[in-house]
Amino acid sequence: xxxxxxxxxxxxxxxxxxxxxxxxxxxxxxxxxxxxxxxxxxxxxxxxxxxxxxxxxxxxxxxxxxxxxxxxxxxxxxxxxxxxxxxxxxxxxxxxxxxxxxxxxxxxxxxxxxxxxxxxxxxxxxxxxxxxxxxxxxxxxxxxxxxxxxxxxxxxxxxxxxxxxxxxxxxxxxxxxxxxxxxxxxxxxxxxxxxxxxxxxxxxxxxxxxxxxxxxxxxxxxxxxxxxxxxxxxxxxxxxxxxxxxxxxxxxxxxxxxxxxxxxxxxxxxxxxxxxxxxxxxxxxxxxxxxxxxxxxxxxxxxxxxxxxxxxxxxxxxxxxxxxxxxxxxxxxxxxxxxxxxxxxxxxxxxxxxxxxxxxxxxxxxxxxxxxxxxxxxxxxxxxxxxxxxxxxxxxxxxxxxxxxxxxxxxxxxxxxxxxxxxxxxxxxxxxxxxxxxxxxxxxxxxxxxxxxxxxxxxxxxxxxxxxxxxxxxxxxxxxxxxxxxxxxxxxxxxxxxxxxxxxxxxxxxxxxxxxxxxxxxxxxxxxxxxxxxxxxxxxxxxxxxxxxxxxxxxxxxxxxxxxxxxxx
RNA sequence: CGGUGAUUAGCGCAGCUUGGUAGCGCACUUGGUUUGGGUCCAAGGGGUCGCAAGUUCGAAUCUUGCAUCACCGACCA
Numbered sequence: 001x002x003x004x005x006x007x008x009x010x011x012x013x014x015x016x017x018x019x020x021x022x023x024x025x026x027x028x029x030x031x032x033x034x035x036x037x038x039x040x041x042x043x044x045x046x047x048x049x050x051x052x053x054x055x056x057x058x059x060x061x062x063x064x065x066x067x068x069x070x071x072x073x074x075x076x077x078x079x080x081x082x083x084x085x086x087x088x089x090x091x092x093x094x095x096x097x098x099x100x101x102x103x104x105x106x107x108x109x110x111x112x113x114x115x116x117x118x119x120x121x122x123x124x125x126x127x128x129x130x131x132x133x134x135x136x137x138x139x140x141x142x143x144x145x146x147x148x149x150x151x152x153x154x155x156x157x158x159x160x161x162x163x164x165x166x167x168x169x170x171x172x173x174x175x176x177x178x179x180x181x182x183x184x185x186x187x188x189x190x191x192x193x194x195x196x197x198x199x200x201x202x203x204x205x206x207x208x209x210x211x212x213x214x215x216x217x218x219x220x221x222x223x224x225x226x227x228x229x230x231x232x233x234x235x236x237x238x239x240x241x242x243x244x245x246x247x248x249x250x251x252x253x254x255x256x257x258x259x260x261x262x263x264x265x266x267x268x269x270x271x272x273x274x275x276x277x278x279x280x281x282x283x284x285x286x287x288x289x290x291x292x293x294x295x296x297x298x299x300x301x302x303x304x305x306x307x308x309x310x311x312x313x314x315x316x317x318x319x320x321x322x323x324x325x326x327x328x329x330x331x332x333x334x335x336x337x338x339x340x341x342x343x344x345x346x347x348x349x350x351x352x353x354x355x356x357x358x359x360x361x362x363x364x365x366x367x368x369x370x371x372x373x374x375x376x377x378x379x380x381x382x383x384x385x386x387x388x389x390x391x392x393x394x395x396x397x398x399x400x401x402x403x404x405x406x407x408x409x410x411x412x413x414x415x416x417x418x419x420x421x422x423x424x425x426x427x428x429x430x431x432x433x434x435x436x437x438x439x440x441x442x443x444x445x446x447x448x449x450x451x452x453x454x455x456x457x458x459x460x461x462x463x464x465x466x467x468x469x470x471x472x473x474x475x476x477x478x479x480x481x482x483x484x485x486x487x488x489x490x491x492x493x494x495x496x497x498x499x500x501x502x503x504x505x506x507x508x509x510x511x512x513x514x515x516x517x518x519x520x521x522x523x524x525x526x527x528x529x530x531x532x533x534x535x536x537x538x539x540x541x542x543x544x545x546x547x548x549x550x551x552x553x554x555x556x557x558x559x560x561x562x563x564x565x566x567x568x569x
Numbered sequence: 570c571g572g573u574g575a576u577u578a579g580c581g582c583a584g585c586u587u588g589g590u591a592g593c594g595c596a597c598u599u600g601g602u603u604u605g606g607g608u609c610c611a612a613g614g615g616g617u618c619g620c621a622a623g624u625u626c627g628a629a630u631c632u633u634g635c636a637u638c639a640c641c642g643a644c645c646a
Contacts, residue, residue, distance in 0.1 A: 012595060012607070013581045017639055027580095037638070092645065109646080143570080143644055320644085415646075447646085484604045519606035526606095537605055547605090 001476070002499075002511045007044050009033075010524050020216045022458035023148030025467050029528045031454070038145025038153030045528060046454070048475035048508075050156065053453050054135050056187050056472060057158045064180035066131035066160050071113045073137055077103035079112040083426045094141045106139035111423045111445065114161045118441070119429035125165050125439070128431065129173055133160035135450060147216070149451045150411065156451040162444040163424075165433060170418055170442050174206065177416050177446045181210050185413070188453065189470025191460055195221050196231035197415065198309045207417035210448075211410030212456040221410040222392050226403025233407065234309040236392045237399040240353040250360040250374030252343075257371045261338045263302040266362060266371060274302035277362040278355050280340040281306060282324035282332060285316050285348070295324050295332040299342050299351040301358065304390040311389055316348065339364040343372055343381045351377075352389040411456040412449070419443040467529030468552050476510040477568070478502065479530040481521050483537035485513065494546070495536050498564060507568050526551065534564065 009030030017034070018024040026032050031046030042050055058068065077095065080086040085093075086105075094106040107113070114132060122130065135158045145153050160177065164170040178194065185192040190212050197209040209232055211221055222236035223229065231237075260269050267274045278299055285294040296316060300306060312319040324332065332347055333340050341363030342349050355361075356377060365372045377383060396405045424430070424441040433439040454473075461468045469475070480502075482495040495511065502509040510530060512521050525533055535547040545558045548567070559567075 011580060015580065016575090016582090019640075034638095090645075140646070142646095144640095144642095146639085412646085481605095487604075517604060517606080517608065519604095519608085521607095522605085523607050535605075539605065 001509070002513045004513050006510070008524065009043055009045075010527055018148065020147045020150065020455075020459065021462055022150065022216070022455040025458050025462055025527070026148055026455065029467055032149060034148075038142060038151070040149050040152055040154075045475045049454050049457075049469070049473050050451060052473040052475075053188065053450050053457075054156070054158070057184055057448055057450060058135065060180045060184045060187070061133045061158065061160060063183075064131065064176050066133045066162075068134065069117075069132050070134050070136060071107070071110050071117075073107050073139070074104050075107045075110075075113055077105055079116060079427075080105055083112045083115075083423055085112070092140045092142065094139055107136075108138055108140040109447075110134070110136070110159055111161070111419070111443075112427065115423040115427040115429045115443070118161075118163050119424075119427050122163070122429075122431050122441075125431050125433045128441070129162060129164045129169050131160060131162040131173060133158060133446075148455060150455040151218070152451065155449060158448040158450055160446040162446070163429070163441045164443070165431070165439060165441065167442060170444050171206075174416065174418055174444050177444065178208060181414050181416065181446075181448070184448070185210060185212075187472055188457065189461075189472055190413075190453075190457060192413070193221065193223075193230045193410070195410070196235050197417070198232065198235045198313075207415070209410075209412050210414030210416075212413050212453075212460060213408055214411050214456065214459040215409050216459050217409035217411040219410050219412055220391075220407050222398075223406045223408060224398035224400050224403040225406050227398065227400050229398050229400035229402070231399070233391050234307065236405070238307075238353060238388050238390050238392045239397050239399055240386075241357040242397075243357065245357050245377070246359040248359055248374075248376035248379050250376075252375060252380050253373050254365055254367075255371055255373055256369055257339075258369050260369075260371070267302065270362060270371075270373070272362060276358065276360070277302035278341070278358065280342060280364060282329050282337070282340065282347075283311065284318045284322040284324060284328075286318055293318070295328055295347050297333075297340065297342065297345055297347055297349045298389055299349060299355045299363075299384070300390055301352065301355045304352065304354060304393070306389060307391045310387075314350065314387060316350075333366045335364070335366050335368050339366065339368050339370060341366055341372055341375070342384065343375060345381070349381075349384045350389065351384045351386050353386055354390065356384075356386045411452065411459065413453050413456050414446075414448045416446040417444070419445045461529075465523070466527035469529040469531060471531050474529060474531050475508075476528075476530050477508045478532040478534060479510040479512060479525045481512050481518070481525060481533050481535045483518050483535065483539075485536075486515050488538055490541055491536050491538060494541060494561065498534065498536070498546075498561070501565060502568070505565060505568060532567070 011028045014024045015027050018027055030043050032040040032042055035041055096104050137154055138157045139154050142153050145151055162173040192210055192212050194208045194210050197207040220233035222231050222233050257269055260266050263274050263277055263279050266277050279302055281298045282295050285296045287293050308321045311317050312321050329337050359376050361375050362373050363375050392405050394407050398405055421440050421442050424443055430438045430440045458467050480495050480499055482491045485492045499511045531551050533549040544561050546561055548559050549556045
């Protein structure tokens, strides 16, 4: 490709709307342009990268035995009614009507369509297991699209689905997909980790997320410093403290705490460590037969954070998690938020493992402007249900039993999980088994955020000059940068000849044939992140040499012209 | 959805307080100059100042409403 025929569209200045570095560089290097909130046009350079990522994903899916298909982006609403997600899926699901006023959705994912398809196409266990995938645009009407294509509303995703008669077969394919994902991210040249994940609203048993490690990531990942354990903080178990609870040594006392509203205030007021204070949060339980919603108290150590996913997974708590309103709090405990404590509560109380290990602690007295000190479990309030309610923090013992937790940020680029029979049951996806009986299939589901990978790769590979593409996904393998070609026939001839050779050899080459100063060319190619530059100038032509510059290492070397082609063998 | 801020040329911004025919830098066009790291000089083109209404002789500027975009939070595959 010659730059004179190419839409280069680089920008010297950073558009003000771009927050993270990948978004800034994608705009500056001319990869994408914003159309509306969360919607992007892919320019030639960006599309080249996107296609490369897509192809690596496709190749590895084929290697894993999956068949490529393509499903429509627009899906009839009745499929979603059938699966129950028409009601369950929130406003993220974009709903629309056609000219006959029939309802449709813009697909945020394709479980319904594929399950329906397989239900219609398969009839015998002999056709199983079967894996299908597509690479298709999805639309999710995100509340807050941000970070460019990292969290866009329309984005490119590879989604694969596997169908099985039995769980052990599903597990085998799950393993195959796990390794396929590792191969994909290895080939992409990214620093990534598979991490244990919560199965979330989709349900199912086992789940791993694949995260690209980057400070700008939106997820917290808990690692062990002594093993290869890694889990999303949502999922990482906070183990019960091993030390025995200390015996009560203080008397229970009531103190007046005016204008003390949160844990930090209490700690300041009493000059105590927040770790000796507990906080009590009131949330909504599951609606009972009378249609009442019970309020449940959750007790945590002052320095710990509530883990909403863990709480939602408790049988007595409503999902999604809903905090009690001020009115509900007042009627349940007869005081305001900020002064609630477990002593004397009549509602159900669930205590976090770490909070349960405390003795002689401070808590709210269920009376405004009042706290209790010297509180002890059993002696002052009944022994309650104990559960893991909190996020792990750095330094916690790792749930794998080895080492301690370290927390890093990650960008979720892949997610695999064992779906089970949820959709197969809803969509009546079954085949005849060996015994001639109808048997509902069990499913696996495997997603990769293709467009998000492009952003994640930049987050991980850039410097002050621009993008440093991993070789496998660079838009061009090499650029020819002639110095002052307009004035030097020799430079022009050499550049043209080299360009022709590279094209013939099937190399993806960008020939900078603009009449630009060298600095402009260098700056553009460094911004675009082309891994290799071939710099042709009068200076080295006397010796029949061309300068080779490596974008990643910064190394420069001189090569004889006839050696150039051997670089690409 | 709540809070905050923004909206003036393709991009980055000034002008608004104190109303009087819209400016700077980059980019773009033309000519010259320069040519191994974003040259320099000169001359140009490009704007319903987000939209609508109001105040006024006169509105980018003051008032009101709306829209869009972004950030923080809530929410969420």
